[in-house]
Amino acid sequence: MLIYSTLEYFSNLFIPLTYLCHKVMVILFYQSIKHNIQMEAQTKLRGMANVSYWADDVKAAREWYTEVFGIEPYFQRPDAENPSYIEYRTGDYQHEVGIINKKFRPQPASDTPGGAILYWHVDDIGKSLERLLTLGAQPYQPVTKWGEGFVTAAVIDPFGNILGIMYNQHYLNVLNSDLPDSTD
Secondary structure, three states, X not given: OHHHHHHHHHHHHXXXXXXXXXXXXXXXXXXXXXXXXXXXXXXXXXXXXXXXXXXXXXXXXXXXXXXXXXXXXXXXXXXXXXXXXXXXXXXXXXXEEEEEEHHHOOOOOOOOOOOOOOEEEOXXXXXXXXXXXXXXXXXXXXXXXXXXXXXXXXXXXXOOOEEEEEEEHHHHHHHOOOOOOOOO
């Protein structure tokens, strides 16, 4: 009788404990998933926030890029007469473009054009390339068709930076949709 009572006692205890352990494991599992999602959101590259171009003469770069963008910079430091940094917001998504005095360039940065190329979407690559060359840019990459709806070219601005231009059908698809489609 004592053995049966002891077994009955522990089995009555075991069922609620099992249920409780299961609940705790489910809660810990969901907290782990939530943590992973939050970590992914914190580390995911979500979009171009700023591109920085370097110039020995920031005032001359301001004149050139004001002509290229068709707008004045909205931000200048320390002031408009002696800028070390200027910034524009331009394009369909108001991307930030900074022009920084070369003396602040990270070391050991090269003095020659190179590295990654940021391509700006344009509707007519031929006319856009011609305009940049007329404004004093030098050819860097000729017009190159990579596939249907994907054409690039690049120039070196008068300050030694590579400025890419691109007709990109995917960009237009995203621009014209409510939500970006990662399958395009």
